[in-house]
Amino acid sequence: MTTPQDLARDYSAGHSTEAVLFGVVAHGEQRTAAEALHELQLLATTADYVVAGCMVQHRRHPDPQTYLGAGKLAELAEVVKLARSGAVICDDSLTPNQAKKIEAAVGVPVLDRSELILQIFSMHARTPQARLQVELAALQYEMPRLRRKWTHLERQRGGIGVRGGAGEKQIDVDRHMLRERISSVAREIKRIEQHKVREVASRPDLFTVALVGYTNAGKSSLMNRLCDAGVLAENKLFSTLDTRTRPWRLPGGRTILLTDTVGFIKKLPHELVASFHATLEEALAADLLLVLVDGSSPDAAEQLTTVNEVLESLDAADIARITVLNKLDLIEDRTKLAELWQKDAQAVAISVQSGEGLDALNSAIQERLSDVENRCALMVPHTAGGLLAHIREKATVISEFYTQQGCLIEVQASPALLGRLLSEGARYAEAEDLPEGVKGIEIPDDEPPSGQQR
Template sequence: MLLVGVSLPQIPVWEAEDSLEELSRLAHTAALHERARVLQNRQRVDPTYYLGKGKAAELKPLAQDCGADLIVFDNDLAPAQMRNLEKLTGLRILDRSGLILDIFAQHARTHTAQLQVELAQLNYLLPRLTRQWSHLSRQAGGGAIRGMGAVGVRGPGETQLEIDRRLIRRRISELTLKLERISGQLATSRKGRRDAFKVALVGYTNAGKSTLMRALSGAQVLVANQLFATLDSTTRAVELDQGRKILLTDTVGFIRRLPHHLFASFHGTLEEAVQADLLLHVVDMSHPHYEQQQTTVAGVLRELGLEDKPTLLVFNKIDRVDPGEQERLAHHWAQQAGAVAVSARSGVGLRMLREKILYYSQEEEITVDLHIPQQEGRLLSQLHHQGEVLAQDFADDQVHLRVRLDRSWVRRWGLERYA
């Protein structure tokens, strides 16, 4: 496979190179092997071929020389550019979004993830549908046309292409409905746990979120040195010190230029992050451009409307720097951003991390004095159950309680009227 990138003036060259390097890792994850790499500097994008005409013409002989039968572009191509390149080179063309979709299709294990990926693939496919579309759908990992059934009966004057489009649209609405139903069910089951303090792991793909999930909760989530190993969210109860329980969720990672179809389809999965009380933003500090990854993640969080959510930065993989340096960095980050340096693999810094989470989770707790009529037996027992009763005495037909509990309970149970 041939990798092609275009470096534009508004993007520094190192960033284009880094992005191409990342594309190579993505390709590797999709079991594609890089044969050669082309990076062209251009003032602007060429409307016909994305890269310059001359460069585009060189692709075919270059691919022949190195035995590549597929060209992967780091940039997202317009449907017409993709067709033009296919015509010019006679080879299959894939762009960044297409490749990421492919990986998602390969990695989707649960039913929900499969539906989400299929929806994203079809939305990606629809404007690219041409007579050769069957090859596109093959390359989309097989998921794209699953469930569409036999080719429909041709309506009067309908071409095959129109039929295909109609089928895809129908499948898209079917999937959208199914996913809405699933996310409704999830919301209901989440209601049952809304009283617990919820923490979600977010971060760039491969930052070590799942490893940290394992280290903190013992959950046997998949850890792999590949991009987008995790596509589903997993939630586990974790007991911090002092018997305090939280719910920890591991979820899908982010990447620069995340295909927006995917983003839209995975809203259900990302909902876990939206609902969390605290985000742990995991950063792979051993990555040469970790700061840029951090910025990318912050951007995605902004798109999700989560920029104001309490967020704790967790610099992971600290075991990769030498021990002398570890302490200095940990200190530096703690000073700078209240961040914690950890190694999810070796366990360094996890105690500190637990303490920090505990601290955040207690922020949510308040102590209230209440006067509750004795006949409110149910409320009294709930308070004993959910809160920590610090003092209690009985007077007339009232119970005086001093309770430490989650701020949210005050509102939910209308406790103000007993204060």
């Protein structure tokens, strides 16, 4: 008997199947087919296909019925035959009808970009939440394609006709089964998400920086370098599907949080965006975004544009951000970064591998911290001495001075943290707190930052 898992989960990887890749590119495109389909090749090899050839057609738009024009489709069938390949993979999403027609012409299974990305997500999902999110996206992707699946199965079994055949009744049964499974998976995801929301809410009120960016840009590698996090980083697309948060001790002793999450890619299947929305939202509940780009990629500028578009679609366009151009060690001619500097003149260039630029990244983060935080002098009485460890961990300490009453401490901290410290026994320092002759501690005599009572 067919189960919903059978229907949605034939997203097993390519198992070294040889595949011919194809796509449509604009007239005037100068790059070779292999160059134009470079990203699709990375996706295909990550999903364990062997690329047997690449073919592109220059057209204004894909054909609504067959994606490629009739002549090019015949050429694709010829290449498939010659290369004896077992599948073809399209660089775009195909409608169920287009996929069916291409399959009839080439005689081997057709995958589109969405299906390939779903396969990779399915291969890389490790936590129960990621597994369910991929399953939900796969079920939703499958729903409008059931008819093709059954036509295909019947042909394999030597069945005749589609209308009124066994497949037609089976489609209704399957559709019902898929719907039930979709609701049950969605319910389970909701339950996990609610648990996560509580977990995030209970997190200590540390400044949080999220790593976002195109897949394979080096987000997890940077997190490993900065936090000794031991997360998986490899030269594959979508190695990370889960959000992980780790403490990061800045030089000077203060701790902030760093969050790593799933990467973006152009033409990400909308089922996956919807399904991973909560994971991304968790990452985007950050005070600052580090938008990582692989500066050595010939498509770096386009990738940065895609990332900015995705961030906008996730309502994250207003979060403070630093653009970080990574893999500097691979760039021989650094004038090639000019286009990226043009997009963001404040971008910081680094190499996670060699460590170059990490100091500059640190300074840029400290600068952003000082933009959103307040600087002031506090008096922490000896009776509230327990607060000092808390302050040293969560705020930037500029200076400390012990007096008879307590510790006079100059800090830069978020308004929320200041509010808490004041409610737990600290107070704003006054000029009289400073013993005579002591210099170097600045006690502002103007009004304290808005919302705070002196």
